[in-house]
Each structure stands twice: as C-alpha cells, then as structure tokens.
Amino acid sequence: MKYLLSLIFVLSVGIVAVSAQSPPRPPKPLIYKVPEKNELKEFVSEDKTFQIVFPGVPKMTEQEIPNGKITNYRVYQEGSTSIVNTIDYNYELSDADKIYEIVKANLLKLPKAKIETEKDIKVGEISGKEFDVLQDYQFQKIRILIVGKRIYEIKSDVTNWHILNNYYKDKVAGFRNETERFFASFKSLKVPENLSVIAPTDFLGVADETNYTNNFFNFSFDFPKDWHRLNDTEVDASRNAGLEMLKTEKEKINKAFESAAHKEVVIFALTQEKDETLLGANLIIGVLKQPGSQITSEMIAVATKNFFLTNSNFKISKDVQEIKLNGTKLSTFTLENAANNQKINQKILVVTRKGYSISLVLSYRNEESLKSLERILDSLKFDTK
Numbered sequence: 001m002k003y004l005l006s007l008i009f010v011l012s013v014g015i016v017a018v019s020a021q022s023p024p025r026p027p028k029p030l031i032y033k034v035p036e037k038n039e040l041k042e043f044v045s046e047d048k049t050f051q052i053v054f055p056g057v058p059k060m061t062e063q064e065i066p067n068g069k070i071t072n073y074r075v076y077q078e079g080s081t082s083i084v085n086t087i088d089y090n091y092e093l094s095d096a097d098k099i100y101e102i103v104k105a106n107l108l109k110l111p112k113a114k115i116e117t118e119k120d121i122k123v124g125e126i127s128g129k130e131f132d133v134l135q136d137y138q139f140q141k142i143r144i145l146i147v148g149k150r151i152y153e154i155k156s157d158v159t160n161w162h163i164l165n166n167y168y169k170d171k172v173a174g175f176r177n178e179t180e181r182f183f184a185s186f187k188s189l190k191v192p193e194n195l196s197v198i199a200p201t202d203f204l205g206v207a208d209e210t211n212y213t214n215n216f217f218n219f220s221f222d223f224p225k226d227w228h229r230l231n232d233t234e235v236d237a238s239r240n241a242g243l244e245m246l247k248t249e250k251e252k253i254n255k256a257f258e259s260a261a262h263k264e265v266v267i268f269a270l271t272q273e274k275d276e277t278l279l280g281a282n283l284i285i286g287v288l289k290q291p292g293s294q295i296t297s298e299m300i301a302v303a304t305k306n307f308f309l310t311n312s313n314f315k316i317s318k319d320v321q322e323i324k325l326n327g328t329k330l331s332t333f334t335l336e337n338a339a340n341n342q343k344i345n346q347k348i349l350v351v352t353r354k355g356y357s358i359s360l361v362l363s364y365r366n367e368e369s370l371k372s373l374e375r376i377l378d379s380l381k382f383d384t385k
Contacts, residue, residue, distance in 0.1 A: 029159075029160045029163055030078060030079035030159050030160055031078075031079055031160065031163070031164070031168065031171065032078065032079040032080050032158045032159075032160075032164060032168075032171045032174070032175050033077065033078045033079065033080075033171075034171075034174035034175070034177075034178055035055035035056070035077060035178065039055050039056055040053050040054070040055055041053065041054050041055075041056060041057050042185075043057075043058055043073070044189075045073075045086075047192065047193070048189055048190065049086075049147075049150075049188070049189055049190055049191075049192045050084075050086075050152070050186065050187060050188050050189055051185075051186075051187050051189060052084060052154075052182070052185050052186045052187070053181075053182070053185035054073075054075045054082055054182070055075055055077055055082055055178065055182070056075040056076075056077065056082075057075070058073040058074055058075045058082075058084075059073070059074050059075075060072065060073050060074075061074075063265060064265055064289075065087075065203075065265070067089050067090055067091065068087060068088050068089040068090060069087075069088050070085060070086070070087050070088075071085070071086045071088070072084075072085050073085075073086075079158055079159050079160065080156065080157060080158045080159070080175065081155075081156070081157050082155075082156050082182055083153070083154070083155040083156070083157075084152065084153070084154050084155075084186075085151075085152070085153040085154075085155070086150055086151070086152060086153075086192075087150065087151040087153065088149060088150050088192060089149045089150075089151075090149065090194070091149065092148075092149060093146050093148075093149055093150075093151065096127070096146050099144070099146060099151065100129045100144060103129070103131075103142075103144055103153075104118070104131070107131060107133050107142070109231065110133075110135050110231065110233065111135070111136070112135055112136040113133055113134070113135040113136075114133070114134055114135075115131055115132070115133055116132040116133065116134055117130075117131070117132040118130070118131050118132075121143065123143075123145060123186065123188070124187075124188065126145050126146070126147060126188060127145075127146075128143060128144050128145040128146065128152075129143075129144045130142065130143045130144070131144075134161065137159060137160055137161055137162055137163075138157055138158070138159050138161060139157065139158050139161035139175075140155060140156070140157040141155070141156050141157075141179050141183075142154070142155045143155070143183055143186075145188070147188050147191055147192065148191040148192055149192065149194065150191075150192045152186075152188075154182075154183055154186055156175075156178070156179040156182055156183070158175045202214065202215045202216045203216050203265075203267070203287075204267050205217075205267055205268065207229060207268065209225050210222055210223060210224070210225050211223070212268055214267065216354070217287070217353045217354065217356070217358060217382075218353070218382060218383040219353075219358075219380065219381060219382040219383065220379075220380075220381060221376060221377070221379045221380040221381070222376070222379040223270055223283075223376050223379075224272075224376075226272075226273060227270050227271065227272050227273070228270070228271050228272070228273055229268070229269065229270055230269035230270070230271060234269070235266050235269050238269075239261060239266075242261075243257060243258055243261060245339045246311060246313055246337075246339050248311055248312065248313070253310055253311060256307075256310075257311065260307070263288060264286040264287070264288045264359070265286060265287050265288070266284065266285070266286050267285050267286065267287055268283075268284070268285040269282070269283075269284050269285070270282060270283045270284075270376075271283075272369075272372065281362075281363065281364050281365075281369040281370075281372055281373055282362075282363050283360065283361070283362055283363075283373055283376060284360075284361045284363075285358065285359070285360050285361075286358075286359050286361070287356045287357065287358050287359075288356060288357045288359070289355060289356055290352065290355055290356060290357055295352065295357075296331075296352065297329070297330060297331040297350040297351050297352050297357070298320060298322065298331045300331070300350050300352070300357050301320045301331035301332070301333055301348070301350045302320050304348065304350070304359075305319075305320055305333050305335070305348075308335055313337055313338055313339040314335050314336070314337055314338075315335070315336050315338075316333065316334075316335060316336075317334040317335060317336045317345065318332075318333055318334040318347075319333055320332070320333045321333070323349075325349075325377065325380060326378075326380060326381050326382075327381075327382075328351060328380075328381075328382040329351070330349045330350060330351045331349070331350045331351075332347065332348060332349045332350070333347075333348055334346065334347045334348070335348070343365070344363055344364075344365060345363070345364050345365070345370070346361055346362065346363050346364075347361070347362040347364075347370070347373075348360070348361050348362075349361075349362075349377075351382070353382075360377075360380075362374075362377075
C-alpha cells in the first residue's frame with residue numbers, strides 16, 4: 001500500500017528562512033527588468049482551455065480546495081511575477097458580481113493594501129474586472145474572468161514600486177507595457193470540462209483572534225492574540241522559500257520534495273511576531289487525502305520521516321513514537337534541519353481523521369520557542385464524534 005507523506009514542513013522551513021535571516025548589510029533592491037523578445041514563450045494549457053504568452057516557461061502547481069481545484073502557472077523574473085491562476089469548481093458560477101466583491105474583499109485583507117483602480121473589462125465575449133492594487137512596496141495588476149465553472153485570475157506584479165516611480169520612470173512604462181502585452185495575449189480556447197470533486201463542508205475551518213475550530217475534522221485550539229495568521233500569499237511565499245532553502249545537488253530529490261509539498265493543503269498557518277527570544281516559532285497544519293482507511297498515523301509518520309532523511313540537511317532528534325494529547329492518540333517525531341547553517345528544530349505530529357492525515361508541524365529555534373508552541377498544543381482538543 002502506498003501512502004502519502006506529510007511535506008508541510010517545507011512551508012514551515014520557509015517561514016523561518018524568511019524571518020530568521022539577519023544579514024550585516026541589506027541587499028540591493030530588486031529593480032524591474034523588461035523581458036527580452038526571445039524570452040517570450042507561447043503557452044497552451046494541458047487541457048487546451050486557454051493560451052497565453054508568458055515571459056518565460058511557467059512552473060505549474062495544483063491544490064485541492066473545497067468543491068474544486070486551483071492550478072497555478074507562474075513565471076518569476078527579476079523584480080516581477082507573471083501569473084495565471086485557474087480556479088475550477090464543481091458547480092455553476094452564476095453570480096459574477098458576488099465573485100468580484102469577494103475578490104475585492106480578499107485583496108483589501110492583504111496587509112497595507114489598497115485598491116487604486118477598479119474597472120469593467122471585456123476579453124472577446126468574456127466580461128470581467130480589473131484591479132490595480134498597491135500593497136506596501138508591491139504594485140499588482142489583476143484581471144478576473146469567469147468562464148463556465150472556472151475563474152481565471154491573470155496577474156502581473158512588480159516590487160519596489162516606490163523606487164521605480166521616483167527614479168525609473170522608464171521601468172514603470174516598461175512594466176505597464178509588458179503587463180498589457182501579457183494580458184492581451186490571453187485567449188480562452190474552450191469552456192473547461194466539468195470538474196468531478198466532492199469536497200467536504202467546512203474543510204478549512206474558521207478562526208477568530210484567539211481560536212481555530214474545524215467542524216469537519218472536529219478539533220479546535222486556542223492561540224495568543226499577538227501571533228500572526230498567514231494569508232494565502234504568505235503561505236505560498238514561505239513554501240517556495242522552504243523549497244529553495246532545502247535544495248540539494250540531487251535534482252531527483254529536489255523534484256520529489258517540490259511535488260510532495262504542493263499536494264498537501266494548508267488549512268492553518270500561524271507564526272509569532274519577531275522578537276529576540278522566540279524568533280522563528282510557527283505552527284503549520286496541513287491535510288492530505290490518504291488512499292485507504294487502514295493507513296495509520298504511525299505508518300504516515302514513519303514514511304514521512306524516512307522521506308525527510310533522503311535530504312542530507314535533516315537528522316532525526318527523536319524517533320517516531322505514539323503520544324496521547326488530551327485523550328487523542330497521535331504519532332510524533334522530531335527533526336533537526338541544518339540547511340544554510342541555520343539550525344531549525346521541527347516537531348511533527350500526525351493524526352488521521354475521515355480518510356485524511358492531519359499534520360501539525362511545530363518549528364522552533366530554542367527551548368523557549370518550543371514551550372510557547374506546546375502551550376498552544378495544550379489547548380488542542382479532538383471531539384470523538
């Protein structure tokens with residue numbers, strides 16, 4: 001029986017990698033560079049539903065969501081990213097105005113974000129919306145189109161927008177022209193086929209300022225009010241940073257880690273704000289559909305541990321054992337990760353529910369950090385129903 005591993009640790013490593021570095025001198029700011037003509041690559045999706053001309057060859061990742069699936073196509077260039085997200089659902093998207101309002105509300109939830117312009121657009125026979133969003137030092141142009149049961153999010157962003165506006169007017173013009181070219185190259189070739197997905201209700205759970213509750217998996221816990229919950233953009237950035245940090249000279253291992261990391265759905269991500277004693281403490285929870293009900297948490301933990309150890313950056317601190325936490329049995333083990341000469345400890349706890357594995361990854365740099373995370377775990381309760 002082949003069972004699926006928990007690779008949510010990659011995201012956790014990325015958070016620490018992003019937060020823990022303290023270089024003696026700040027690096028030079030990234031300045032946007034317009035792609036050369038020979039870098040432009042026409043891309044047609046595997047299902048032949050759309051085509052677009054990227055400034056390079058896109059990387060593709062997929063993620064299951066309640067009632068659907070997200071596919072991300074992304075090209076990163078110096079100081080800029082070109083993205084197409086396809087969000088497929090298993091039901092008709094009949095209320096376009098409601099979808100636009102949800103998109104707008106989510107954009108405004110981003111830290112230091114404001115929508116500078118919003119306008120109606122039309123691409124062939126497809127109506128949509130376009131947003132200009134300034135988020136701190138990053139400027140984004142986002143186009144939303146709805147085709148059948150699919151939402152297209154076409155996006156172009158650039159960093160250090162304040163520097164470009166003040167000192168590089170030619171770069172601003174170049175970014176705007178390249179974004180217009182990228183958007184104009186998009187063509188919807190056909191309506192996507194129906195997606196057969198049966199996703200559970202309340203799969204992602206809900207959180208307020210101090211509590212997370214998941215009624216599908218029937219568990220909850222409390223956390224400090226001053227800890228920060230990561231949004232989807234931060235989760236994605238941290239996962240990519242973690243993969244980059246854990247790269248080895250063996251491309252086969254790198255690809256295996258990347259593939260596994262993107263299969264697991266992050267349902268909750270929490271990190272403590274930086275301070276001198278608890279730098280890098282974070283809690284990540286991921287879920288993964290398992291192929292059989294006979295698969296146990298111990299089997300998953302052992303397989304996951306062994307997979308980690310194929311990467312020489314890891315060594316085992318505490319081997320797999322069964323523990324009981326507030327009446328619930330979990331399998332746990334602890335790793336030490338020494339990538340880039342930064343020692344990061346990661347305690348992984350695994351439990352199975354309703355055919356899924358639930359992995360809780362605690363990352364910490366010292367015992368004080370671990371104690372702060374274990375206080376959160378002390379409140380973790382699974383209902384037996």
